[in-house]
Every structure is written in structure tokens, then in C-alpha cells.
Amino acid sequence: MxxxxxxxxxxxxxxxxxxxxxxxxxxxxxxxxxxxxxxxxxxxxxxxxxxxxxxxxxxxxxxxxxxxxxxxxxxxxxxxxxxxxxxxxxxxxxxxxxxxxxxxxxxxxxxxxxxxxxxxxxxxxxxxxxxxxxxxxxxxxxxxxxxxxxxxxxxxxxxxxxxxxxxxxxxxxxxxxxxxxxxxxxxxxxxxxxxxxxxxxxxxxxHPPFKLDQIPALIDKEIQRGRMGVLFYQKHPHWEVRLMIQMTWLHRILWGVLSVGGRLNEHTMAPLLQWLINQGKPQLALEIARIFLNWYNVQGVYAAYKEMQQQS
Missing domain, CATH: 3.90.550.10 (Spore Coat Polysaccharide Biosynthesis Protein SpsA; Chain A)
Structure with a gap:
């Protein structure tokens, strides 16, 4: 070997x-x-x-x-x-x-x-x-x-x-x-x-410790991941892939509820995230930030899927 x-x-x-x-x-x-x-x-x-x-x-x-x-x-x-x-x-x-x-x-x-x-x-x-x-x-x-x-x-x-x-x-x-x-x-x-x-x-x-100035790049990654997820589904149009890429009503409702329809976002949650970072808990802050990051991902998936449908 x-x-x-x-x-x-x-x-x-x-x-x-x-x-x-x-x-x-x-x-x-x-x-x-x-x-x-x-x-x-x-x-x-x-x-x-x-x-x-x-x-x-x-x-x-x-x-x-x-x-x-x-x-x-x-x-x-x-x-x-x-x-x-x-x-x-x-x-x-x-x-x-x-x-x-x-x-x-x-x-x-x-x-x-x-x-x-x-x-x-x-x-x-x-x-x-x-x-x-x-x-x-x-x-x-x-x-x-x-x-x-x-x-x-x-x-x-x-x-x-x-x-x-x-x-x-x-x-x-x-x-x-x-x-x-x-x-x-x-x-x-x-x-x-x-x-x-x-x-x-x-x-x-x-990965570097989580800081608030990383959030724009993380949001962009989630939107990119959404677009690539639709390409994934385009190649393999199966329910299992829909679950993977979060292109289901379950995910839409879940992250919509947890983010209060996007109201819990990078702006409204910034004080809490910064407080956790100041307390030496950047990883916990990142995990909480995933609430709105996943919301951006789901939004990106459906936006890319709509675009794909319009093109076809």
C-alpha cells in the first residue's frame, strides 16, 4: 500500500x-x-x-x-x-x-x-x-x-x-x-x-476564533453553499439530497421559526455574540450564529432553485 x-x-x-x-x-x-x-x-x-x-x-x-x-x-x-x-x-x-x-x-x-x-x-x-x-x-x-x-x-x-x-x-x-x-x-x-x-x-x-467581522464571509459561504446545493440536487433529484441541502419545507419552517423569520440576524444578535466572545466562548457564539446562518442557507437554496426553474 x-x-x-x-x-x-x-x-x-x-x-x-x-x-x-x-x-x-x-x-x-x-x-x-x-x-x-x-x-x-x-x-x-x-x-x-x-x-x-x-x-x-x-x-x-x-x-x-x-x-x-x-x-x-x-x-x-x-x-x-x-x-x-x-x-x-x-x-x-x-x-x-x-x-x-x-x-x-x-x-x-x-x-x-x-x-x-x-x-x-x-x-x-x-x-x-x-x-x-x-x-x-x-x-x-x-x-x-x-x-x-x-x-x-x-x-x-x-x-x-x-x-x-x-x-x-x-x-x-x-x-x-x-x-x-x-x-x-x-x-x-x-x-x-x-x-x-x-x-x-x-x-x-x-479555524481562527470566531469574531463578528467574519460574519459577512460566513453568510456569503452559506449563500454559495445554497447555490451548489441546487446543482447537487439537479444532478441527483432525490429526497435524500433535498434533506442534505436543506431544501425542504421542514428546514424552511425550522430555521424560519428559530430565527423568527430572519429577525434574529447578524445585526440583532451582535450584542449577544460579542458578549460571548468577550467571555472567552467564541465557539458557543459561532454555534448560536448558525441560527441565522442556516436561515441564509435555506434562503439561498430556494433562490437558486427558483432561478434554475426559470432558466429551464
């Missing part, structure tokens, strides 16, 4: 350094893993990522860097897979910091599951723990909010390259934020691949 760790990156140089250092310190305990490479795809960064990597290439012997114009993570991951040398692909994001047992844990889980199932139609998904601790991200404990019910998500997943090629890789029409990995997951599910949870393969997903 030879791993190719495919990482798309865009203007994340500070945390990317921690990500790559952690991957260079993997402890492989047996001969099952013949080796690994890190395929870093720079998606048109403007922060000097590639220049920095060239200046520090001796620190990262496993890294092969590729670059493309800014096209989004779907195109970046496709480029990484197509240029990879490994038989097994691991997808992580460039703001993920892993433990020293990360690769070995994925390898053990893949081999054990294949023996148990009597088939190699499977992939492993590790834990992703969210943290805003930049200095020591791996000290963050697992929280209930870190749970994910997604079938296939690229935050921390290992899968045989042949299944990705058979499914057709990522759809590069997903150029805005969201859904390109779960859409590929629908196609992988049609190939009858089994999801194997691998909590021993832990990655710590860093």
Missing part, C-alpha cells in the same frame, strides 16, 4: 506549515505501508505559498507541489489524483493537523475491514476535531459538535484510487463553496462502497 495524500490549498500558508510538518512525522510501524507522498495542489494562492515551499523544500521531502489557476477544490483534487503515484488516496484539507499515527491508523483500518468484509469496496473516514487553538491544535478534545453523519467527506478520508477513477472524480462545476465531496459520495455509494469509521486516524481542523 502506497499512500498519496492529496491536499488542495488556497492562501493558508501559516496553518499549511503545521499540516505538512505533521505529515512529515508519521510513524509507520509495519511493512503494510510501503511509503507515502504528499501531493499539494496550490489553487492559485496569492500569499506566496509556492515560493515559501520552494525555500523550505528540504523540510518536506515527501511533498510534490502542483499549481493551477484558482478553480476551486474539486479541480485541485482531480489534478492531485491524476498526478498521484499511490494506489490509495487520502484527502485532507490544508488546515488539518494530524497525529503521528494518522497514516498507520488508516492503513490498519483498510486492511482489517477488507478481511472482515471479504471485499475491497470500502473506504475509511477518520475523526475531524474542530479547534481554534493555533499554537497547539492537537490538544483539543473531541466534542459532540465534531460528529459527522456524512457518507463521504474529504476532510479526512482514505480510498483506493481505482474507485475514484471509476466513479469519475469530482465534478468541477462545483466552483463555489460546498457539496463537491458529498456529490461524489452519491456516485461512490452506487458502486456499493462501505464506509468504515476510523476514529484512530485523527485530524484537527483549525
Amino acid at each position: 502506497f499512500f498519496s495524500i492529496v491536499i488542495p490549498t488556497y492562501n493558508r500558508k501559516p496553518i499549511l506549515e503545521k499540516c505538512l510538518i505533521a505529515l512529515e512525522h508519521q510513524q509507520l510501524s509495519d511493512h503494510k505501508v510501503q511509503g507515502y507522498e504528499i501531493v499539494l495542489v496550490d489553487d492559485g494562492s496569492t500569499d506566496g505559498t509556492l515560493l515559501w515551499l520552494a525555500d523550505h523544500k528540504d523540510q518536506f521531502p515527501h511533498v510534490r507541489s502542483l499549481c493551477q489557476d484558482h478553480q476551486g477544490p474539486a479541480a485541485a483534487r482531480n489534478l492531485g489524483v491524476n498526478e498521484s503515484l499511490g494506489d490509495t488516496i487520502i484527502f485532507i484539507d490544508s488546515d488539518l493537523v494530524v497525529t503521528e499515527q494518522f497514516l498507520q491508523s488508516h492503513a490498519d483500518a483498510l486492511i482489517e475491514a477488507e478481511k472482515k468484509l471479504g471485499s475491497d469496496r470500502l473506504f475509511t473516514y477518520g475523526w475531524v476535531i474542530n479547534t481554534c487553538n493555533f499554537d497547539d491544535p492537537t490538544s483539543e478534545p473531541y466534542k459532540i459538535t465534531d460528529f459527522s453523519a456524512a457518507y463521504f467527506a474529504t476532510g479526512n478520508v482514505a480510498i483506493a484510487k481505482k474507485w475514484l477513477l471509476m466513479a469519475g472524480l469530482f465534478d468541477t462545476r462545483f466552483q463555489l463553496y460546498g457539496w463537491e465531496d458529498l456529490e461524489l459520495g452519491v456516485r461512490l455509494k452506487k458502486l456499493q462502497l462501505t464506509l468504515i469509521k476510523c476514529p484512530a486516524a485523527v485530524g484537527y481542523h483549525w
